[in-house]
Amino acid sequence: MKPFILTDLDDCLFGTRRKVPEDQSEGLTLASRLIDGSPSGYFTRRQKHMLESLFELGTVIPVTARSLDAFRRVDIAWRAEAVCAHGGLVVAADGQIDRDWLAQVRAVQSASALDVTSAYALLEAEIGEAAGYRHWIVDEPIEGESPLTLYIVVKHEAREEAALAPLGRAMRAALGDGWAIHLNGNNLAIMPRWLGKRSAVRFLLDRIRTDHPHAPVIGMGDSHSDIGFLSECDYMMTPSRGQIAESIRQVELDAAA
Ligand SMILES: [Mg+2]
Incomplete structure (x- = not known):
């Protein structure tokens, strides 16, 4: 019984040029492109071998924050479903949006107390005249339907977590429990709690475990x-350079303190 491998993409399977360790900068291959077609992500040789190994090991299912459009700009030949847009979309192997999941997302969304547009107004008020921020609402176009409004992204020209952290704390206080604030590098995501990779993965695993109750499921992020x-x-599973790895190492440091 082969395992299912549910894996995040950016900084797990590949990364930007800036994040390639110096001793692995030989033999990079292109992994993803920006909207204008210019290169954005690269595999190191080790990462490329890791990807190939995962495909040999079992069924690989990407679980990514990327929009469907950005996901399609990743140069990997997927063979199974995918979770995109932080869990807002599930996409079948043939690229079609899963309408069952979409209906569930729309139902929870319309039942939520504060919508993304109202949260965005709070963010704009919080930032006020402060300089250096770029921010927008992320939505997904859905053919034949209104777009799916998902969450808010904020970046800062300083390109540092420290520049975004105070705003993240202020938004946490302003929005309360119904919202999650994720800060990683120069990316502050302000997301309603109903949105998340976890709920989309639950939806997929329900199906997978019905058909393959004894298949092990490995997650990487x-x-x-x-x-x-x-x-x-x-x-x-987690790469040893990353936010989760840092937290794990902190556990060891705290235990030794
Ligand atoms: Mg990642």
């Missing part, structure tokens, strides 16, 4: 925002 979906899997 590097960010705190991956922990929810990793917890749904039988095993967790």
